[in-house]
Amino acid sequence: MRRVLLLAIGSLALGLDAYVVAGLLPVMAMNLHYSVAALGQLVTAFTLSYALLSPFAAAFFFAGRPMRTVLLIALVVFSLGNVLTAVATSLPLLLLARVIAGLGAGIYAPMSAVSAAALVPARRRGRALSLIIGGMTTGVVLGVPLGLLLAHHVGWRATLWMVTGLGVVAMAGVLLALRGGTVQPARRVPVRDRLRVLTDRRVLPILAVTALAAGASIGSYTYLGPLLASTAGVTDLSGYLWLWGLGGLAGSFAIGTLVDRWPNTRLLVTVIVGVLGVLLVSLPAVARGPAGIAVLLVIWGAVGWSQTTPQQHRILALRTDDGPVAMSLNSSALYLGNSLGTAAGGLLLAGAGPAAVVLTFGAIALAVAAANLFTARPTPLARTPAPAATPANTR
16 A cells, blocks of 8 residues: 555645635735636646546547556656646746646546555555545645645645646655556457447447546535525634635545445445435524534545545446546546536526525436436446556666
């Protein structure tokens, strides 16, 4: 697991970069003399690049290359994007920088997960994947507040330099993690075969669950402030957001062990998404006092961040031969779900109010849980062989 922890350094950098920019927008707006709304497109640029460009890069440019090379290239691209973000003075250059950073992040995330799964025995695969997701959660929970603090005292550019530094440290982590063993390169396959992943009737439901569950969770979380203000008169969200993040941190690390011990990952995902649905539907009624809000946010963070690991397991079980492509599609579904959930939540908030946001997304999560239980095939991943790995030198 020590090698997996080294790979998780990159995930930490990715998690920090993906979420800290949104918090930097007011400071950036004052410094660069753009509106917050205009600079908000930086988040969209990163997210869409991650979701739409990375699967094609993984399928068409990195197939056949050693995983260590792929991960290093991804981190170089990611770090270059953050360097450009740190020195940019115009909105067009900032947008280009975020597209580059999102591309690097979108390549690293699924490829590091595939590598982590190959570095451990099949019975420990869940824990390995949970460490990768946990690294990203740690970047959000601990790194984002630190980045915002740094931005307020030294400037927003210092935060981007910090992310760049983490990217460089992550490169060293990749070199050390994959030095003594190797992960087989993703095999080269014809374009027609690659596109079959998108039409695989077993894979598409999994991708849909990933996107809809992520959209329900993040779409509701984005507009938590207006909801708590209307139900409990809460004006300072900082303490509550920490609870959500800490719940996510616990869920990200704990889910790996649970996956390894619960063979039927379809049922596990159903429970996770079902709990999310029940929680969101009950939120307007329960979130009327500090104790109720605190309990719900911890559970929400835990289930919201824990669905990714079993979904990755299901993907690897179904598409072992082209796991990198399938995993990149799952990552894309996750980020597309986040984007669409945030956009839909904004429309619901404007049209019907904050309670309608969580009630609608809660109903969607419950419907997704039911559909996942009754339509998807079971995938007992704890018993499937790990992706190929050989003890040959990676150099």
